[in-house]
Every structure is written in structure tokens, then in C-alpha cells.
Amino acid sequence: MEILRLFESDGRMNKFQNLFKQIICFLSEEKIEYVIIGTVAYSEYAPPRATTNINFMISESDCCKLESVLKEHEIDFIWNPYQQLVIAVKDNSEETKKYPLELSFQITPKGLTFNQPIPKEIFGVADVPVASPEVLVALWCLAVSNGHSKSYYDAQMVIKLQLADVDRCAAVIESLLESDANKVLRSILTGNAMYVDTIDIDEALIMASDLIQTHEEIELAKAHRYQAAQERRRQLYERMQQTK
Structure with missing residues (x-):
């Protein structure tokens, strides 16, 4: 912390x-x-x-x-x-x-x-x-399958850094009911392009080239997305205050 x-x-x-x-x-x-x-x-x-x-x-x-x-x-x-x-x-x-x-x-x-x-x-x-890292990967894969594609990079990074046991990740994901999280994990492991129908934003198509980004490149991209999200959040807050 x-x-x-x-x-x-x-x-x-x-x-x-x-x-x-x-x-x-x-x-x-x-x-x-x-x-x-x-x-x-x-x-x-x-x-x-x-x-x-x-x-x-x-x-x-x-x-x-x-x-x-x-x-x-x-x-x-x-x-x-x-x-x-x-x-x-x-x-x-x-x-x-x-x-x-x-x-x-x-x-x-x-x-x-x-x-x-x-x-x-x-x-x-x-x-x-x-x-555990395995549960985190499972949650992020589930989030991606539900349309939150930025979580792909979190799961990807933990696996790239070898912080999570892949077999255990698969076992945790297998326990999830009614999800396509296993497809997301498979995409990360194989490096294949992936498209999830529920995703409707620019990051929906994730190419294999993303998997060879350096740690610094991925973290910089995440920082930019975080700043953009915070700005959207600030604007939403201001609009809410104006309507009161």
C-alpha cells in the first residue's frame, strides 16, 4: 500500500x-x-x-x-x-x-x-x-467475457510474470458457472486473436502482438486508460452535481 x-x-x-x-x-x-x-x-x-x-x-x-x-x-x-x-x-x-x-x-x-x-x-x-493470483486471473477473465476488455491486460500480466499457476487458473475458471472465461484464458495462453460478442468497444479485438509488449509498455497503456477513466468519472460527477 x-x-x-x-x-x-x-x-x-x-x-x-x-x-x-x-x-x-x-x-x-x-x-x-x-x-x-x-x-x-x-x-x-x-x-x-x-x-x-x-x-x-x-x-x-x-x-x-x-x-x-x-x-x-x-x-x-x-x-x-x-x-x-x-x-x-x-x-x-x-x-x-x-x-x-x-x-x-x-x-x-x-x-x-x-x-x-x-x-x-x-x-x-x-x-x-x-x-490468490489464480483467483484474480479467473475474475479478470470473467470480466473480459462480460465486456470489460481492459481486464484482459491484468490477467495477461500476471500470467506473463509467471505469478499464477496456469493449471490452477484453469481449475478456478472451470468452477465458474455460465461463463466464457475459459475462452479468454485460452486466448492469453495461445496468443490468438480473440473476439467476445459481449464486448462493444475499441479494445474488443485483442491481437497476439499485444502478448509481446514489454511490461513498461503495458503499464503505460494501463496508466493512460486509468487517467481517461478518472476524467470520465470526474465529468460524470460534475454533471450529477449540476442536476441537483
Whole structure:
């Protein structure tokens, strides 16, 4: 999590850390099983990347329990269009308005288990369960099959760096119900061009030449996409404020 501190002021980071610790405490007290996924999990195994979001994965049956706990402690949250429960750090600074720091929770895909998460220390909290590289690859392949093509590069990078066991990745993906994630994994392993019908953006066609990009080239491309996404997010936020 050191990479976060490079991009954030002390005040914002303190609030983010305190919110994280508070939520972890609630999850433990209520015996809500969870695992950390997304960029934070990626950064535990691969070269770290900056992020403004810590992603959790919980079971569908625990969602109602989590909502009740948050309401009981008067912690505001929303459900975003991606069916994620989002808790944002409360702060009136311009920095926060442009790039809010958030904790987000998404429901575990059908058929997927937490599959022996790896305990890590995050923000001084010991033994935080982090998804294994194999589970991360499976989740990203699933995301690509559902139309989120930028996740292809996350899965690709973990496999290129040999951080995940390919056979275990395949086994985890096999457990997913009603998905084409196995086709995405096969595309990464073979280097063949891939097209998924559900993808309707410029990155839908992923050519084999992408697989021979250097780590620096891929990370630079991801940084550009991240900045573009943050700008779209900022514009959306401004439009929402104008309509109030």
C-alpha cells in the first residue's frame, strides 16, 4: 500500500486508513467472509500500481448483513451501476471531489469460492485475506467475457510474470458457472486473436502482438486508460452535481 501514499495527502490517507480499519473490524465482528481483489491484490504480487479504490469480494448472502451494519453505524454507501456497494471517504477537498477514495464490495460470482486466500498486511492490519493470483486471473477473465476488455491486460500480466499457476487458473475458471472465461484464458495462453460478442468497444479485438509488449509498455497503456477513466468519472460527477 506504499504506492497509495505517494499520490495522496496525509489527511486523505489517514481518513482512508481509518475507514478501512473500521470496515475490517465490522466484517470481523459480524463474521462476514471477504477477500481483497482488484488493483490492491494485484499490487501484492506484481509491480504496484496507484489506485483510489480497495475492492472487496463477499458472498451474496452477506450483502444484506453488510448493509445493515453500515446503516447501524450511519456509514453512507451507494450501489453503483456495476452492482458494487461503494463507501467513499468523506472529505470536502477539491482532491477528493475529483478523485474520491473508496472501498467497494462486489458479489462473489456463482461457483467461485474464496479458494484459500493469502493473508497480507494492509494499512497496518495483519492477516487481511487477499485473493490468490489464480483467483484474480479467473475474475479478470470473467470480466473480459462480460465486456470489460481492459481486464484482459491484468490477467495477461500476471500470467506473463509467471505469478499464477496456469493449471490452477484453469481449475478456478472451470468452477465458474455460465461463463466464457475459459475462452479468454485460452486466448492469453495461445496468443490468438480473440473476439467476445459481449464486448462493444475499441479494445474488443485483442491481437497476439499485444502478448509481446514489454511490461513498461503495458503499464503505460494501463496508466493512460486509468487517467481517461478518472476524467470520465470526474465529468460524470460534475454533471450529477449540476442536476441537483
